[in-house]
Amino acid sequence: MKLNRLTLRNFKGVKDFTLEAKGEDITVMGDNATGKTTIFDAFNWLLFNKDSQNKADFEIKTLDENNKPVHGLEHEVEASLGLADGKELTLKKAYKEKWTRKKGAPKAVFTGHETKYHINGVPEKKKEFESTVNQIVSEDTFRLLTSPGYFNEQLHWKDRRNIILQVCGDVTDQEVIATNKELEPLNEILGDKNLEDHRKMVREKMKEVNDELQNIPIRIDEISRGLPDVTEYPDPEFIKKKISELKKQEQSQQQEINRIKDGGEAAEKTKQLRELESEIIRLKNECQDKVDQEMQEKKDTVNALRDDISQMNHSINNLVNYVKSNKERAHKLETENKERRENWKELHQSEFAYEDEAACPTCGQDLPEEQVKEARLKAHEAFNEDKATKIEKIKEEGKKAQEEINNLNEAIKRYSKEIQEIGKEREEKEKEVEGLQKEVDMEQENKGIEDSATYKEMLNQKDDLEKSINELKEGKQEAIEKIEAEIEVLKEQIDSRETMLGDYKQIESAEQRIEELKQQEKDLSREYEKLEKELYLTDEFEKKKVEMIEKKINYKFKYARFKMFNTLINGGIEGTCETLYEGVPYLKGLNAGHRIIVGLDIIRTLSEHYNFAPPIFIDNAESVSELPEIESQLIRLVKPEIETEADRKKYSKLVVQLEPKKQKEAV
16 A cells, blocks of 8 residues: 555644655655654544554644644545555545534534545545445554554564464474474373463472472371380280280179179069059049040130130221221321312412513514414413313312212221220120139149049059168168279279270371371372473473574564563573564664664564555654665655754755655665
């Protein structure tokens, strides 16, 4: 794409300027603040609504001496472009203020801005204009190929890296592995995994394994220090044999106690006691059944009466709620009628008021007197008709409300009477319930089992049997207590020896655990060595891949060189994208002239990749005397050396110089 002509009108302080480039290389010279960068800004704004620094919020309007926009100007940029197919495309964009005069206002007021678009002189909508531009090239690609500094100065390194790898091509893992037989095991190690992900996994696993290896000696030492001292203990087999003997003695002593407790007379009396207790329970149950049967009818009557009382309470609650609801409704209607009376009074006293419209609202001329009178008469009639309608509506609504109030009051009286009647009936039933309940309570109290002579006799027999059994037991208790004391001694001896066996088992278990930890230590060491080898292979792989990628990329450029990886302190490698020129980083020490040369070198390669070569705007082009040869049209923006007053006067405005032939490539 070639720029044939670019015209600016009232754009960023440039009143009227036309750059006749005619598709050739061109140099635009001028002192500071004469508008050199404005030319590039205007071209970008025309195509993408942003300036050369990729900002959309820049000021395009002309400013006065107080740095305020000058109103009433139309800001316009027009470009004539030569396309690859030989056709010429003219694009124009105009940005202007909107001033609107509101009805009745003496002056128009500022209400915003509007932008108009033209394609080949034909007005078009914004959507069609942007579509035409996008068919030529996308905004991102255009900026890459028109500004030597855009790639290195405005893109994030990750975006630069992606573009470089897209243009120059990445190197596959298989290509890297194929260069060195030592790397072939990576095919099986990696499988479908990403190499960087595998490296992260290996490092994490090595850390885990190393942590475990360091903990194993500590754990072994903790187990060893916690072992009991058994140097004074007998042999374990001897201890087991002794425990067996002691348990047999304990069992023999327990059998002796059982023999003492199983005396014949005590057992017989105990049997008689259990039978008597069963008979007492049977007698109590029979007595209770008889009492329950006699009281059941009265209880049923009491329950029925209580159910009736509950129903009456429910009915009274409902009626009370009805009364409350009707009173609230009646009060609300009374309030509304009071408001209606006030509204009726205000409406009845209202009088007709009319302001004559003596002028036509459309043309502003005075209306004939007969039209004014006719309008006033119609308005008066409409007022009276509306007033009468509203008064009648208020009367009708008030009448209906009063009827509803009367009905509500009648219902309140009826409900109140019902409440009194039900209350009296409920009071009678409550007295009846109270009387029946007293009868039930008295009968239950008088007919208890305690009054039965048979029951009293059985209790006396029970007391006699219990006393007799206790007397028999007291004589045996001394012998039993002596044997139990001997059993306690035997238990203590058994517990002491079982504790010794427990210590032996603890030592056995600990020694087994120590052997397991030692074996685990050997296994972890082998695993760590395996992981170290894998990490070594991935490091060698990364170094080789870095070498291959940077060699492949740098082959595509004549001046620019790219550092695509950084070596970390731990020996690892991380991605980057740093542009170099003869070893000097672009953003860290490279002078302005070499930045332009490197930028043009990058644009040349990218233009070949995208198969598109738009005009290149080179700002501060005075910093380089000779430019590399490139197919794109070059528009040099130069601040010349000003030595005399004549020079200052000459370059106080833009001076355009065509360069029909490309300069020789810089050495």
